Amino acid sequence: MDLQKAIAALKQYFGYDAFRPMQAEVITALLEKRDAVVLMPTGGGKSVCYQIPALLLSGTCVVVSPLISLMKDQVEALKANGIKAEFLNSSQDPETQRKIEDRYLFGRLNLLYVSPEKLVSSSFLPYIQKVRPTLFAIDEAHCISAWGHDFRPEYTQLRFLKEQFPAVPIVALTATADKLTRKDIVQQLNLNNPEIFIASFDRPNLSLEVRPGQRRLQQILDFIRQRKDQPGIIYCLSRKNTETLAANLQQAGYRTAFYHAGMTAEDRSKVQEDFINDRIPIICATIAFGMGIDKSNVRWIIHYNLPKNIEGYYQEIGRAGRDGTAADTLLFYSFQDVMMLRDILMKNGSGNEDVQLAKLERMQQYAEALACRRRILLSYFGEELNADCGNCDICKNPPARFDGTIPAQKAFSAVYRLGESVGTRVLIDILRGAQRKELIEKGYHKIKTYGAGRDIASSDWLSFLTQMINLGYLEIAHDQGHTLHLTAAAHRVLFEGEKVELVQMNTFRERAEVEKSKVQVSAPRERVRDDLFEALRQTRLKLAQKNGVPPYIIFTDATLEEMAAAKPMALDELRRISGIGEKKLEQYGDIFLKEIQGFLARNSEQFTGSTYRLTYELFKQGHSIEKIAADRSLTPSTILSHLVQVYEKGEPVDIYRFISEYEINAVQKTLKLIEPPVRIRDVQYLLREEMEPHKIRFALTYLKREKGLSF
Numbered sequence: 001m002d003l004q005k006a007i008a009a010l011k012q013y014f015g016y017d018a019f020r021p022m023q024a025e026v027i028t029a030l031l032e033k034r035d036a037v038v039l040m041p042t043g044g045g046k047s048v049c050y051q052i053p054a055l056l057l058s059g060t061c062v063v064v065s066p067l068i069s070l071m072k073d074q075v076e077a078l079k080a081n082g083i084k085a086e087f088l089n090s091s092q093d094p095e096t097q098r099k100i101e102d103r104y105l106f107g108r109l110n111l112l113y114v115s116p117e118k119l120v121s122s123s124f125l126p127y128i129q130k131v132r133p134t135l136f137a138i139d140e141a142h143c144i145s146a147w148g149h150d151f152r153p154e155y156t157q158l159r160f161l162k163e164q165f166p167a168v169p170i171v172a173l174t175a176t177a178d179k180l181t182r183k184d185i186v187q188q189l190n191l192n193n194p195e196i197f198i199a200s201f202d203r204p205n206l207s208l209e210v211r212p213g214q215r216r217l218q219q220i221l222d223f224i225r226q227r228k229d230q231p232g233i234i235y236c237l238s239r240k241n242t243e244t245l246a247a248n249l250q251q252a253g254y255r256t257a258f259y260h261a262g263m264t265a266e267d268r269s270k271v272q273e274d275f276i277n278d279r280i281p282i283i284c285a286t287i288a289f290g291m292g293i294d295k296s297n298v299r300w301i302i303h304y305n306l307p308k309n310i311e312g313y314y315q316e317i318g319r320a321g322r323d324g325t326a327a328d329t330l331l332f333y334s335f336q337d338v339m340m341l342r343d344i345l346m347k348n349g350s351g352n353e354d355v356q357l358a359k360l361e362r363m364q365q366y367a368e369a370l371a372c373r374r375r376i377l378l379s380y381f382g383e384e385l386n387a388d389c390g391n392c393d394i395c396k397n398p399p400a401r402f403d404g405t406i407p408a409q410k411a412f413s414a415v416y417r418l419g420e421s422v423g424t425r426v427l428i429d430i431l432r433g434a435q436r437k438e439l440i441e442k443g444y445h446k447i448k449t450y451g452a453g454r455d456i457a458s459s460d461w462l463s464f465l466t467q468m469i470n471l472g473y474l475e476i477a478h479d480q481g482h483t484l485h486l487t488a489a490a491h492r493v494l495f496e497g498e499k500v501e502l503v504q505m506n507t508f509r510e511r512a513e514v515e516k517s518k519v520q521v522s523a524p525r526e527r528v529r530d531d532l533f534e535a536l537r538q539t540r541l542k543l544a545q546k547n548g549v550p551p552y553i554i555f556t557d558a559t560l561e562e563m564a565a566a567k568p569m570a571l572d573e574l575r576r577i578s579g580i581g582e583k584k585l586e587q588y589g590d591i592f593l594k595e596i597q598g599f600l601a602r603n604s605e606q607f608t609g610s611t612y613r614l615t616y617e618l619f620k621q622g623h624s625i626e627k628i629a630a631d632r633s634l635t636p637s638t639i640l641s642h643l644v645q646v647y648e649k650g651e652p653v654d655i656y657r658f659i660s661e662y663e664i665n666a667v668q669k670t671l672k673l674i675e676p677p678v679r680i681r682d683v684q685y686l687l688r689e690e691m692e693p694h695k696i697r698f699a700l701t702y703l704k705r706e707k708g709l710s711f
């Protein structure tokens with residue numbers, strides 16, 4: 001019964017037809033007033049888990065959120081869906097805060113977002129004591145754990161919630177929690193026998209690749225040349241680095257900007273806006289960028305430097321491909337980065353350097369790994385993937401393997417006999433039968449597997465054990481002196497005869513050598529986006545500007561894509577599109593329907609039956625010029641000239657597939673030197689014959705039409 005109401009609310013307010021995996025279960029638990037911990041990858045749909053109960057229960061759900069900017073966006077998005085939501089934090093003047101607090105007291109709010117400082121402050125606490133919230137939602141709950149990568153001391157004060165409000169259910173949500181952090185969340189918040197919901201962290205649409213960090217600029221240029229105009233982010237470690245990289249890419253003709261915490265808030269939000277609105281496709285940024293950006297069509301992520309830990313890495317690559325379609329990720333790995341990160345960690349003096357270093361080491365192991373990278377990532381988050389993924393560099397180009405069952409059994413057996421009480425280095429010494437005094441003193445020489453691995457060199461053992469960790473057979477218990485523990489998979493090897501495949505240690509170095517010498521070209525992915533989508537996007541942009549909100553608050557790209565494909569003609573058909581709730585239907589429905597009708601009318605008149613139209617249709621389907629030429633038995637230059645003419649007639653063509661911003665600028669500069677009417681020949685002459693005529697024609701049309709130049 002409640003679930004039906006929940007589905008009705010999902011449709012009415014958010015315009016979605018069905019719950020994603022786990023959402024319905026979480027909502028049910030919360031409606032039954034049970035505590036819950038929710039682990040879902042970024043983009044998995046955590047917010048809906050508490051927003052729907054907030055809509056169904058009478059009273060207010062108080063949401064604790066660490067980032068002020070994120071709060072504002074979320075509240076804006078909720079309001080756009082007709083939900084009564086507000087936020088309270090230090091960025092508001094006292095008068096505004098008072099008004100919101102009053103609305104809270106009178107029960108006028110479904111959701112109230114607060115910062116942790118605000119929640120525990122003496123100015124706010126009395127309000128929730130007077131009128132109890134119906135639910136507490138703790139967003140980014142991993143911030144509570146000192147083991148986590150994003151510890152915020154304010155979060156530890158939240159433990160008073162359970163003491164003061166034992167009857168109010170708490171839901172803690174996070175995208176980045178390993179087992180330890182999860183345990184910490186439950187303990188610190190003092191949750192009452194909570195239900196733990198763990199959605200799969202697998203994001204099969206993200207390809208994974210690691211390359212040696214050499215000639216990075218050149219490699220990046222190759223990479224983005226194959227992904228022209230597709231939005232992507234390059235993460236760098238230092239602010240300086242984001243700036244120089246952006247300058248280099250601009251020089252090579254790419255539209256790009258940099259972003260880091262050292263810029264003014266104004267500059268930062270401008271860059272963010274430009275990215276969200278597809279005005280600038282490439283951002284060179286520190287990890288400050290991306291928090292709370294719900295941009296669904298990011299097509300690639302590059303890590304210029306090694307991230308500090310796997311949680312951060314997974315969160316950052318998770319910003320690509322939220323729409324569920326293919327996206328590529330590339331990580332550059334160099335040992336210098338590891339050394340630099342170590343230095344930074346040690347200097348920080350955070351008090352838990354030990355944990356941070358261990359996490360960095362796991363990151364390094366991931367980068368050096370020779371096993372399916374997705375298996376490594378998922379096993380890090382406590383999930384088991386039974387087969388290799390087929391979408392990472394190791395799967396696509398696998399190293400030679402051997403049957404490593406015997407060394408694995410020796411290692412697991414030793415771990416077992418030692419009661420899971422030692423770490424990697426001691427284990428290797430025991431396996432190798434080392435004569436160190438401490439080992440003898442502890443009686444390790446008496447266990448059966450002491451010296452059983454003498455035939456394997458220490459360095460090889462280190463590599464094998466790392467692989468066993470990466471493959472999910474062994475786990476490191478960071479809260480128990482980094483000791484090694486056996487997983488269910490290791491038990492199967494020990495007791496059920498399951499086999500283990502390993503890779504010889506030297507293969508990694510060989511691979512690095514080979515990769516250095518070979519120019520890497522992965523298959524370019526062509527963008528498929530039709531002009532109706534483009535037209536709808538423009539409509540959205542205009543509306544957004546008029547209403548002073550970011551475009552995605554109106555509709556997401558995914559919603560526009562579905563609209564462009566379905567071409568709805570009436571409000572009822574529009575209602576069926578995912579992401580359109582009642583409020584938005586009422587507010588924007590007619591505007592978008594009109595746009596679709598106009599588009600269809602315009603298009604049926606043009607190019608009927610002509611050879612241009614055929615070329616144009618194939619091009620819009622995302623085929624390359626070479627492919628269209630081959631299919632139509634024409635030359636590529638004929639195909640290009642078709643497209644130029646189509647473009648000159650006023651149809652949208654993604655000209656950045658053929659010409660860069662830099663080249664357009666070059667053409668524009670020549671115009672000052674030429675007396676009208678401008679001829680292609682003249683431009684070509686001034687550019688010293690270095691630009692092909694079709695590019696010049698594209699550029700001239702572009703300058704006339706988009707820049708309003710006359711010549």
Ligand code: ADP
Binds near residue numbers: 020
């Ligand atoms: P998270 O907080 O886990 O990163 P969000 O709650 O921001 O994820 O949701 C990610 C996107 O998925 C949002 O655009 C959201 O509107 C959308 N979404 C959430 N639940 C559903 C659903 N049941 N069906 C379709 N889309 C959904």
Ligand code: ZN
Binds near residue numbers: 392395
């Ligand atoms: Zn793989």
